[in-house]
Amino acid sequence: MTKRVTIADVARQAGLSKGAVSYALNGQPGVSESTRQRVLRLALEMGWHPNSAAKALSGARSGAFGLVLARPASTLGVEPFFMRLISGMETAMASTQTALLLQVVPDHDAEIATYRRWWAERRVDGVFLIDLCVDDKRVPVLEELRLPVMVVGGPGHHGSLAGVWIDDASAMVMVVEYLAALRHRRIARVGGVPGMLHDELRSAAFDSVADRLELEWSTTIPTDYSPERGAQATRRLLSGANPPTAIIYDNDVMAVAGVSVAHEMGVQVPGDLSIMAWDDSVLCEITHPPLTAVSRDITAYGRQLAEHLLALLNGEVVTEVQDNPPRLVVRGSTARPTDHRPAAVTG
Amino acid sequence: MTKRVTIADVARQAGLSKGAVSYALNGQPGVSESTRQRVLRLALEMGWHPNSAAKALSGARSGAFGLVLARPASTLGVEPFFMRLISGMETAMASTQTALLLQVVPDHDAEIATYRRWWAERRVDGVFLIDLCVDDKRVPVLEELRLPVMVVGGPGHHGSLAGVWIDDASAMVMVVEYLAALRHRRIARVGGVPGMLHDELRSAAFDSVADRLELEWSTTIPTDYSPERGAQATRRLLSGANPPTAIIYDNDVMAVAGVSVAHEMGVQVPGDLSIMAWDDSVLCEITHPPLTAVSRDITAYGRQLAEHLLALLNGEVVTEVQDNPPRLVVRGSTARPTDHRPAAVTG
DNA sequence: CTGAAAGCGCTTACAG
DNA sequence: CTGAAAGCGCTTACAG
Structure with missing residues (x-):
């Protein structure tokens, strides 16, 4: 040997x-x-x-897909999202002996440089594009390079590239309707980074459903997804004269931070405040009370993405695929709000 | 273009x-x-x-390091450890245009098969070996393949392979001495998987320091690092006739789960129970109270590992390197225990 | 200091 | 159905 x-x-x-x-x-x-x-x-x-280099050199595939993560190292480890997505991708790739090339970079410019280098080096057969933005400057570069791409996100905003998306907008409608059915009339949202497509879609859906349901008040506070900013937003919301009775957080970590802030300020969850997390994870289960959450099967999503990228390489036509819609997992952090004031709005 | x-x-x-x-x-x-x-x-x-395939084929390096994670997908995303380690590795690798090949597999046999395949395919120039066990069967295989390896762990138990280790044993001594100084005499440990080297080292250090300090009582409960098992262990410990006044958890997620269980059972933290987490992370900061933790600079550790693997490839002799020792970060979850019984042991 | 040539281990037209 | 040969894009002795 x-x-x-x-x-x-x-x-x-x-x-x-x-x-x-x-x-x-x-x-x-x-x-x-x-x-x-x-x-x-x-x-x-x-x-x-087969010697992978020889195989790649003689015109066949390199046998690797690339994934570039342009997030600061500090944020990276926190959300279970990435590792789940990656392990889902690998599930699908294992059967075809395709490896995953992972690169962590500081920003989108470095990410673009990585794509150009990978392309010139013939390093990868295709890439996954993550954290899609509105007017994303990575999209035209990838189109120009003619590198097979599977976009993690959408719908739309990824030009001629293929992508798989999850319907966050409908999920937001479901969430707000659920809270409204519990008689919440003042609902806040601790959002993500404006400009990121999924944040824009969730924001738009949130505003429109709040409007349609004629909520008394609603607002979105943008964050960078860090627990610090999540905690800060929560403090700001809860110290207002007329605080919300429910807050929807754009990730699990900020929701957990929100619960801590509520504890600190003596605000009862869910008595005084209902809390919802967007991506369900084990974090939501281990906090006290456990958090009601919007659950997406991230592992399955990763698998879908890899399967479609493989299909693309095999000449199949892939444009825009919709993955399974998110589910609402109700736990102990949401309830009908305690009425501190005379009922006015509800009949 | x-x-x-x-x-x-x-x-x-x-x-x-x-x-x-x-x-x-x-x-x-x-x-x-x-x-x-x-x-x-x-x-x-x-x-x-340079076309990476051509370069690799003509005898040069493949320009990639490999990392195999043999953990179930469910566990993977939870601990921030991996992503931190990976981003640290990439920091060092970026300067030499070395890519990271990531593979998630179900067990050590599949991991070994991956090494053999990578070796035969000339896919990688070297690999990182993670989650080192006592009598680890992966070690002799890697020795036989003569693949450059950097072991994430130690000291010892990795044969002729090179490795970087962090002194967990001394950290454990520091932790128990700190708790003992607070007058804790009944200390439990919610440990990891027996057979994994770092767990064995921590267990041995825990037992020996408990002995030396003549604690009234001490015990270790093994787990699989999941929050479920951490919660279960906590319930068992707290429902005993004479429960511990302090619990040391082997990771952050189990510690957070432990706090939740304490809340549920009406046990005050840190009044009735002090809680310590092993790896510090943002999770420890966002819970209420924030958790006292043993902090290791995982990103720097990853960087060290990659730098030494690069050095190994350049012909330098690397055997066993010690990384910076962990630090104790004191937060709100540890305190002097409330005395419910007449003082007996302490002078 | 520079050029022509062989070779790495595959794949793929092209003849038989 | 099978074999001999060229070629992918590099690196590296080997001559000049």
Whole structure:
């Protein structure tokens, strides 16, 4: 096991040419079924694996997909989202021996430079584009490079690139309707980064449903998804003269931070304040009270994305695919608000 | 930008042979300084990047390090540890254009198969070995493959492989001494998976310091690092006749779960129960009360590991390196225990 | 200091 | 159905 087995070794052992062995191994026509079986068995016995560099150089695929994360290292570890997404992707990629190349960079310019380098180096067969923004400058670059891309997000705003999206807007409607049904009339949202598409979509949906349901009051406070900013937003909301009775947080970590702030300020959850987290995770289950959350199957989403990128490489036409809609998981952090004032609005 | 620039293009443009250009580009002797500068400038202008497959095939490095994570997808996202480690590694790797190949597998057998495949495919120049166990069966395989390896852990138990370790044993002594100084005499530990080296080291250190300090009582409950098991262990500990006054958790997520269980059971933190988390993270800061924790600079650790793996590839001798020791970050979850019984042990 | 040539291990037309 | 050969884009002895 100290020397690597090449296709020439297998060919010699089989008494065939390298070309014939290659055809047999790759399921190409031009070789009899019995020969193919014999070669396959022999390659397995001899412990042959294709040299990935040789394979890539001779025009085949590099056998890797790329994922660039342009978030600060500090934020990265916090949300379970990424690791879930990655492990979902790998589930689908494992069957085709495709590896995942991961790169962490500081910003979108460095991300674009990475795509250009990967393209020139022929490093990857395709990439996943994450954290899609409105007017995203990465999109035209990827279109120009003609690198196969699967966008994590949408709908729309990714030009001619393919993508898989989850319907956050409908989920937001569901969430607000749920809170309204509990008789909440003052609902706040601790949002994400304006300009990021999913944040814009959630904001727009939130505003429109608040309008339609004729809520007494509603507002969105933008954040950078960090627990610090989530806590700060919560303090600001709760110290107003007429605080909200429910807050929707754009991620799990900020929601947990929100619960802590409520505790600190002596605000009862869910008695005085209902709290909702957007992405469900184990964090939502272990806090006290456990958090009602919008749950998306991130692992399945990752799998979908990888499967569609593989399909794209196989020449299938993929444009915009919708993944399963989020579900509402009701736990202990949401309830009908305690009435401190005379009922006015509700009939 | 639609056609990739090769070394032949650069050579033609420069009026040199491909060999000369290669020497110039790689800083090899055999080319004048002025020629080298001219070639370098030209390559940059033309947007040349080496085709990674060609480079790897002609005997050079593949330009990638591999990391296999053999943990279930469910556990993966939860601990911020991995993403921090990874982003630290990438910091060091970015300067040498080395990419990180990430693979998630179900168990150690699949992990070993991945190493064998990567070796045969010449996919990676080296790998990081994580979650080191006592009598780890991955170690002899990697020794046999002669693949450059940097072990994340130790000390010892990794044969002839190189590794970087953090002194968890001393940290455990520091932690227990701190709790003992607060007059805790009944200390429990919610540990990790027996057989994993760092768990064994922490357990041994815990037992020995408990012994030396003549604690009234001490115990370790093993878990799988999941919050469920952490919560379960906490319930068991707190419902005993004579519960501990302090619990040390082997990760942040279980510590947070422990706080929730205490809340549920009406146990005051830190009045009735002091809680300590092993790896500090933003989770420890956002809970109420914020958690006292053992803090390790995971990003720096990742950087160290990558730097040493690069050094190993450059022919430097690396055996066993010790990284900075952990620090104790005192927050609100630890305090002197409220005395419910007549003082007996302390003078 | 420079150029021509072989070779890395595959794939893929092209003849037989 | 099979074999001999060229080629992918680099690196690296080997001559000059």
